[in-house]
Amino acid sequence: MENGNRDLITREVTLNMGPQHPSTHGVMHLILHMQGEKIVKAEPDIGFLHRGMEKIAENLLYSQFVPYTDRLDYLSSMTNNLGYVMAVEKLLNIEVPERGKYIRVITSELSRISSHLLAVGAWGLDLGAITIVLYAFREREMILDLFEMLCGARLTYNYMKIGGVRGDLPPGFIEKCKEFVNIFPKRVDEYEGLLTGNRIWLRRNKGIGVVTAEDAINLGLTGPSLRGSGVNWDIRKDEPYLVYDRFDFKVATGENGDCFDRYIVRVEEMRQAARIIEQALQQIPDGPVNADVPEFVLPPKEDVMTKMESLIHHFKLISHGFKPPKGEVYSSIEAPKGELGFYIISDGSERPFRVKIRAPSFVNLQGIDHMSKGAYFADVVAVISSLDPVFGEVDK
Numbered sequence: 100m101e102n103g104n105r106d107l108i109t110r111e112v113t114l115n116m117g118p119q120h121p122s123t124h125g126v127m128h129l130i131l132h133m134q135g136e137k138i139v140k141a142e143p144d145i146g147f148l149h150r151g152m153e154k155i156a157e158n159l160l161y162s163q164f165v166p167y168t169d170r171l172d173y174l175s176s177m178t179n180n181l182g183y184v185m186a187v188e189k190l191l192n193i194e195v196p197e198r199g200k201y202i203r204v205i206t207s208e209l210s211r212i213s214s215h216l217l218a219v220g221a222w223g224l225d226l227g228a229i230t231i232v233l234y235a236f237r238e239r240e241m242i243l244d245l246f247e248m249l250c251g252a253r254l255t256y257n258y259m260k261i262g263g264v265r266g267d268l269p270p271g272f273i274e275k276c277k278e279f280v281n282i283f284p285k286r287v288d289e290y291e292g293l294l295t296g297n298r299i300w301l302r303r304n305k306g307i308g309v310v311t312a313e314d315a316i317n318l319g320l321t322g323p324s325l326r327g328s329g330v331n332w333d334i335r336k337d338e339p340y341l342v343y344d345r346f347d348f349k350v351a352t353g354e355n356g357d358c359f360d361r362y363i364v365r366v367e368e369m370r371q372a373a374r375i376i377e378q379a380l381q382q383i384p385d386g387p388v389n390a391d392v393p394e395f396v397l398p399p400k401e402d403v404m405t406k407m408e409s410l411i412h413h414f415k416l417i418s419h420g421f422k423p424p425k426g427e428v429y430s431s432i433e434a435p436k437g438e439l440g441f442y443i444i445s446d447g448s449e450r451p452f453r454v455k456i457r458a459p460s461f462v463n464l465q466g467i468d469h470m471s472k473g474a475y476f477a478d479v480v481a482v483i484s485s486l487d488p489v490f491g492e493v494d495k
Contacts (some may be wrong), residue, residue: 109134109135110134111132111133111134111139112132112133112134113130113131113132113133114130114131114133114476115128115129115130115131116128116129116130116131116479117129118144118147121225122225122480122483122484123483124221124483124484124487124488124489124490125148125488125489125490125491125493126147126148126490126494127143127144127145127147127483127488127490127493128143128144128145128147129141129142129143129144129467129479129483130142130144131471131476131479133476136475136476136477137473137474137475137476138471138472138473138474138475138476138478138479139472140468140472141467141468141471141472141479142468143464143467143468145461145464145490145493145494146494147490147494148490148491148493148494149494149495150170150494150495151495152167152170152171152456152495153453153454153455153456153495155167156451156454157450157451157452157453157454158450159450160419160420160449160450161187161261161420161421161423161449161450161451162260162261162397162416162417162420163420164183164454165180165183165184165257165259165260165261166255166257168180168182168183169254169255169256169257170255170491171456171458171489171491171492171495172214172434172435172436172439172458172459172460172489172491172492173254173255173489173491174213174214174217174489175210175211175213175214175434175435175436175489176210176254176255176256177206177207177209177210177246177256177258177259178207178210178211178432178434178435178439179434179439179492180256180257180258180259181203181207181259181432182430182431182432182434182439182440182441183259183441184259184260184261184262185340185430185432185441186428186429186430186440186441186442186443187261187423187443188261188262188390189428189430190423190424190426190428190443190445191261191392191395191423191424193261193262193390193392193395193396194390195262195263195389195390196263196386196387196388196389196390197342197384197386198267198383198384198385198386198387198388199263199264199387199388199389199390200341200342201342201379201382201383201384202264202267202268202383202388203259203264203341204341204342204343204346204375204376204379205276205376205379205380205383206246206249206258206264207341207432208372208373208375208376208379209242209245209246209276209372209376210242210435211368211369211372211435212238212242212283212369212372212373213239213242213243214435214436214487215365215366215368215369215372215435216235216236216238216239216242216369217235217236217239218365218435218484218487219231219235219290219294219362219365219366220232220233220234220235220236220239221484222362222481222484222485222487223293223294223300225480225481225483225484226299226300226303226304226480226481226484227299228293228294228297228299228300230293231290231293231294234286234289234290234293235290237286238279238283238286241279242279244275245272245275245276245279246258248269248271248272248275249266249268249269249272250265250266260389260396260397261395261396261397262389262390262392262395262396262397263387263388263389263390263396264388264389265400266388266400267388273380273383276376276380277377277380280373280376280377280380283369283373284370284373287366287369287370290366291366294362295363295366301359303358303477303478303481304357304358304359304362304481304485305355305357305358305359306355306357306359307357307358307359307474307478307481307482308357308358308361308470308471308474308478308481308482308485309355309356309357309470310324310328310356310466310469310470311328311356312328312329312330312356314328314469315327315328315330315356315466316330318462318465318466318469319462319465320437320462320463320465320466321436321437321438321459321462321463322433322434322435322436322437322438322459322463323351323361323364323365323368323436323437323487324361324436324437324463324466324485324486325437326350326351326352326353326364327352327353327356327357327360327361327363327364327485328353328356328360329352329353329354329356330352331350331352332350333350333433334431334432334433334438335348335433336350338431340432342379342382343375345378345382346374346375346378346379347374347378348371348374348375349367349371350371351363351364351366351367351368351371352364358481358482358484358485361485361486362485365487393412394421395416395421395423397412397413397416397417398412398413419449420449420450421449422447422448422449423445423447424445424447425445425446425447426444426445427442427443427444427445428442428443429441429442429443431457434459435487436459436460436463436487436488436489437459437460437462437463438457438459438462439456439457439458439459440456440457441454441455441456441457442454442455442456442457443455456492456495458492458493458495459492460486460487460488460489460490460492460493461492461493461495463486463488464486464488464493466486467479467482467483467486470482470485
C-alpha cells in the first residue's frame with residue numbers, strides 16, 4: 100500500500116459459455132479469456148452437432164442427399180436444397196425451364212425473409228427486447244403457411260429436385276404470396292419502430308463487434324456479416340444465377356461494420372426480398388417446371404401415378420440413380436447467412452467421389468474472436484446474434 104491506496108492486481112480468467120447457453124443459438128461452447136469484464140480472447144469450440152454430412156453424401160445416390168441438405172441451415176432449408184441441386188445440375192449440364200427458375204427465386208426469397216425474421220427476433224430476445232420476436236413470428240407464420248401449401252412441410256421441405264422442383268405452384272399460392280408482399284413492408288416499419296431508434300438497442304449494438312471491410316474480407320465473411328462492413332458483394336448481383344439479373348433490387352450495405360449495421364442490412368434485405376418476389380410474381384411465365392432430360396430427371400408425379408413407363412422410369416432413377424460424367428464443379432448461391440457453396444467431384448459412378456460444403460455460418464464464426472476482443476462480456480451476446488449462426492451447418 101502506498102499513500103493509503105491499495106494497488107489492484109487483476110489476472111486473466113477463463114469463462115466457459117455454453118454449450119447449452121440460450122444465447123449461443125445452438126450447441127456452441129465459447130471459451131472466453133477475460134480481464135475483469137473485458138474479453139481478451141474468444142475461442143469457439145464446435146462439433147457438438149457433427150453428423151458427417153459430407154461423408155453421408157459420398158455414400159448416397161445424388162438425388163438421395165437432397166433431404167439431408169434441409170438439415171444444414173434448418174431455418175433456411177429451401178436455399179440449402181437449391182445450392183446442392185444447382186451444383187449437381189452444373190455437373191450434368193442441365194438447364195431448368197423458365198417457370199422452374201422463377202419458382203426457385205420466389206421460394207428462395209421467402210426463405211431469406213423467414214430466416215432474417217427469426218434472426219432479428221431472436222437477437223431482440225437475446226438482448227431483452229421480447230416484443231420483437233412476437234411480431235417477427237407473426238409474419239414468419241404466413242411464409243410457413245405458403246411453404247405448407249407448396250410441399251406440405253413447414254421446416255424441412257425437400258422441395259427442390261435435380262432438374263427443377265417437385266411440383267408446380269398450387270392453386271391460390273400466387274394470390275396468397277401477393278397478399279404477403281403487399282402487407283410486409285408496413286410490418287417491417289413496425290419492427291424498425293420497435294428497434295431502430297430504441298436507445299437501449301442502439302447502446303447494445305452501436306460500436307459493438309466492429310470489423311473493418313479489409314478484415315471482413317480476410318476472415319472470409321459473407322452475407323450480411325460482410326455487407327455490414329460496407330463491402331458491396333452479393334452473388335445474386337455479382338455472379339447472377341437463375342433469373343436474378345432480371346430484377347431491380349438494391350444490395351444493402353453498412354458503413355461501420357458493427358452489430359447495428361449488420362441489423363440494418365438484414366432489415367433492408369427483407370424489404371428487397373419482398374421487391375424481388377413481387378417482380379417474380381408479375382414476370383413468371385407458363386410452361387414446365389422441370390427439365391426434359393429423362394436420364395437424369397424424375398418424371399412428373401401425375402405421370403408416375405397414371406403411366407406405366409413413367410412408373411418404371413421413376414423406380415429405376417430412385418433405386419439405381421444416374422451416372423454423371425467425370426469431373427468436378429463448384430456452385431454457390433447467396434443464402435441468407437452468406438455464400439453457400441457445394442464442391443462436387445464425380446468419378447463417373449452413381450455416387451459422388453467427394454462433396455465439400457462451404458457453409459456460411461461455419462466461416463462467419465471465425466469473426467467472433469476478432470469482434471469480441473476488447474468488448475465486455477455482455478457484448479458477446481450481441482456479437483453472436485449479429486452473426487446469426489446455425490449449428491446444423493457449422494458442424495455439418
